Amino acid sequence: xxxxxxxxxxxxxxxxxxxxxxxxxxxxxxxxxxxxxxxxxxxxxxxxxxxxxxxxxxxxxxxxxxxxxxxxxxxxxxxxxxxxxxxxxxxxxxxxxxxxxxxxxxxxxxxxxxxxxxxxxxxxxxxxxxxxxxxxxxxxxxxxxxxxxxxxxxxxxxxxxxxxxxxxxxxxxxxxxxxxxxxxxxxxxxxxxxxxxxxxxxxxxxxxxxxxxxxxxxxxxxxxxxxxxxxxxxxxxxxxxxxxxxxxxxxxxxxxxxxxxxxxxxxxxxxxxxxxxxxxxxxxxxxxxxxxxxxxxxxxxxxxxxxxxxxxxxxxxxxxxxxxxxxxxxxxxxxxxxxxxxxxxxxxxxxxxxxxxxxxxxxxxxxxxxxxxxxxxxxxxxxxxxxxxxxxxxxxxxxxxxxxxxxxxxxxxxxxxxxxxxxxxxxxxxxxxxxxxxxx
Numbered sequence: 242x243x244x245x246x247x248x249x250x251x252x253x254x255x256x257x258x259x260x261x262x263x264x265x266x267x268x269x270x271x272x273x274x275x276x277x278x279x280x281x282x283x284x285x286x287x288x289x290x291x292x293x294x295x296x297x298x299x300x301x302x303x304x305x306x307x308x309x310x311x312x313x314x315x316x317x318x319x320x321x322x323x324x325x326x327x328x329x330x331x332x333x334x335x336x337x338x339x340x341x342x343x344x345x346x347x348x349x350x351x352x353x354x355x356x357x358x359x360x361x362x363x364x365x366x367x368x369x370x371x372x373x374x375x376x377x378x379x380x381x382x383x384x385x386x387x388x389x390x391x392x393x394x395x396x397x398x399x400x401x402x403x404x405x406x407x408x409x410x411x412x413x414x415x416x417x418x419x420x421x422x423x424x425x426x427x428x429x430x431x432x433x434x435x436x437x438x439x440x441x442x443x444x445x446x447x448x449x450x451x452x453x454x455x456x457x458x459x460x461x462x463x464x465x466x467x468x469x470x471x472x473x474x475x476x477x478x479x480x481x482x483x484x485x486x487x488x489x490x491x492x493x494x495x496x497x498x499x500x501x502x503x504x505x506x507x508x509x510x511x512x513x514x515x516x517x518x519x520x521x522x523x524x525x526x527x528x529x530x531x532x533x534x535x536x537x538x539x540x541x542x543x544x545x546x547x548x549x550x551x552x553x554x555x556x557x558x559x560x561x562x563x564x565x566x567x568x569x570x571x572x573x574x575x576x577x578x579x580x581x582x583x584x585x586x587x588x589x590x591x592x593x594x595x596x597x598x599x600x601x602x603x604x605x606x607x608x609x610x611x612x613x614x615x616x617x618x619x620x621x622x623x624x625x626x627x628x629x630x631x632x633x634x635x636x637x638x639x640x641x642x643x644x645x646x647x648x649x650x651x652x653x654x655x656x657x658x659x660x661x662x663x664x665x666x667x668x669x670x671x672x673x674x675x676x677x678x679x680x681x
Contacts, residue, residue, distance in 0.1 A: 248549050252526045258398040260522035262389070265405035269412050269437075273430045276416045284427045287367025290358045295375055298343065300485065302383050304477035305336050306390035308470060310525075311532040311614045313394025318536025322395070326458035329391025330449065331466035335474070336387040338467075340380025347376035371431045378435035381442045388445035393529050395452070404444045412437035476616035483623030487630060491655050494634045498647045505586040505648050508573060513593055513600075513656070516561045520601055523554055524608030531612030540677060547671065550605045558601025566594035589648040596656035603660055606667035613676045622666035630659040 273292075278285045309332035316325035347354075351373045355365050389401045415436050419429030453460050495506040527550040534542040565572075569590035573583030610619055633654040642650055670676055 248545060251530060252523070252550060252553065255393075255396065255398050255526035255529055256522045258402040259393070259525040260519055261402045262398065262405040263518045263521055263525075265402075265409045268409050269434060272409070272413045272416060273434060276413075276420055277427055277430050280420070280426060283363050284367045286360065286364045287369075287427060288371055288430070290355055290360055290364065290368040291372040291375065293358075294354050294372060297485070298347070298379065299382055301478065301481055302339065302343075303386060304474045304481055305332060305339075305383055305386040306393070307477050307528070307611050308332070308474040308616065309387050309390030310393045310528050311612045312470065312473065313391050314396070314529050314532025314612065315394075315536040315614065317395055318533035319538070320536075323456040323458040325394060326391070326449070326452050326456050327463065328466060328470070329387065329394060330453065330458065330460055331463055332387035332390060332470045333384050333445075333449070334462040335467050335470050336383035337380055340383040343383075344376045344379045347379065348373050351376065367427050370426075370428045374428060374431035375435060378431075378438040381435070381438035384442050385438065385445060388442075388449060391449065391452075393525060394532060396529055396533060398525065398529075400448055404441050404448075407444065408437050408441040411440055473614065473616045476620040477611070479620040480616070480623040483620075483627055486627060487655070487659055490631060490634055491651065494638050495648075495651060497638055498643050498651070501582070501585065502643060502647050502651075505573075505582060505589065506651060508582075508586050509589045509593055509648065509652060512565060512572060512590065516565070516597065516600070517604070519557065519561070520554065520604035523550060523557065523601075524604045524611075526550065527605050527608035528612035531609050532614070535613060535677070543677060547609055550609065551602055554601035554605035555598050556601075558598035561601075562594040562597030565597065566591055569594065585645050586648060588645050589652040592649060592652040593656055596660055599660050599664055600656070603663045603667060606664075606671055610667065610670060610676055615670065615676045618670055618676070622663070622670070625666055626659060626662040629662050630654065633658045 274285065274288060277288045309329055312328045312332075313325045316322070316328060351369050352365075355368045355372060358365075358368075360368065385404075392398070392400050412434055415433030416430050419425050419433045420427075421429075423429055425432065450460065452458070491510075492503075492506070495503045527546065530546045530550075531543060534546055569587045570583065572590060573586045574580060607619070634651075637647070637650050637654060640650075
């Protein structure tokens with residue numbers, strides 16, 4: 242029987258380093274933006290367009306980590322670490338293949354992708370320069386996702402933190418060298434980032450090779466293993482698509498309400514995204530532990546992990562919500578320095594604050610079902626969650642509401658209707674108990 246203190250330590254041991262690694266990922270683009278910004282507004286605007294394209298592609302491919310973690314954890318918990326490593330290696334081979342295809346297609350279609358934003362010729366040229374080069378880093382980014390999932394499944398979130406930290410540092414140094422030392426401009430930023438990404442792949446390959454040697458696992462691609470990873474990943478890809486539809490639809494409605502309201506929504510959603518990093522880290526811990534205990538066949542421990550991580554998610558949501566609520570009057574000023582904008586977003590931030598305990602539980606339940614390998618249900622649930630949400634957005638658009646009230650109703654739709662729909666579909670599945678029997 243797992244003692245409460247021991248289980249708490251296991252959760253923290255996985256969640257804290259995972260949080261650090263999650264924060265390091267967007268830091269790559271922040272460094273690029275800070276360094277490119279000193280080149281002028283035109284290169285920075287170009288980076289904004291290229292970054293939007295890359296983030297969309299990478300966001301859709303994150304399933305490589307989420308599908309690999311439970312499959313590896315299940316076998317690790319069953320006492321077959323060699324099989325666990327082999328499954329993770331197959332995920333890395335799949336990532337390489339997908340990344341290579343996307344890199345070629347992306348490099349060729351870069352001018353067309355940039356043209357979709359309707360930017361000026363000067364901005365489009367900068368965006369195209371950055372995007373064409375960055376596409377060759379896509380295979381590296383996807384391999385890193387899969388390798389991270391492998392190590393998480395092996396109950397190791399510390400190594401990914403170290404590699405992410407070293408990659409972040411290398412990215413910063415290389416960007417300075419190539420942008421200003423070699424005077425390559427925005428292209429230098431792309432080259433620096435791509436070089437750092439492949440350096441992270443080299444580090445992961447060394448780590449995984451040692452694991453394979455230790456556990457007598459094969460490093461060769463196995464057709465059946467890749468097919469199984471792709472099947473599970475395909476369902477999680479569809480789940481991710483449903484999330485992106487919800488995000489893009491919300492931004493679309495905010496854009497229609499007005500420019501000021503769109504800026505206000507960006508502030509609200511940025512705060513939500515920052516809080517989501519910590520909740521994601523908790524979900525990753527739940528993912529790894531659930532997969533491991535299901536592999537070990539210990540249903541009692543599975544339910545203890547479920548109960549404990551859900552409780553942590555809810556209480557963390559309460560704490561984060563209290564912080565956001567207390568700072569709701571000044572957050573707008575911190576972002577813009579404009580008291581009017583701060584007044585505009587404060588009611589929406591209060592809605593966000595109230596919804597944080599719900600978000601905490603939703604994120605954890607998502608991680609639990611991923612850990613159980615319940616990918617197909619997550620894909621179906623993702624579509625069902627849009628059924629009440631999209632009509633709610635349409636009502637807001639049709640009503641013509643704007644200003645602070647418009648932002649409030651938009652927040653109610655996303656942090657209320659959409660999150661509650663996710664809570665309902667995920668909660669029903671967990672209560673049914675069917676997820677415990679799902680095979681990763």
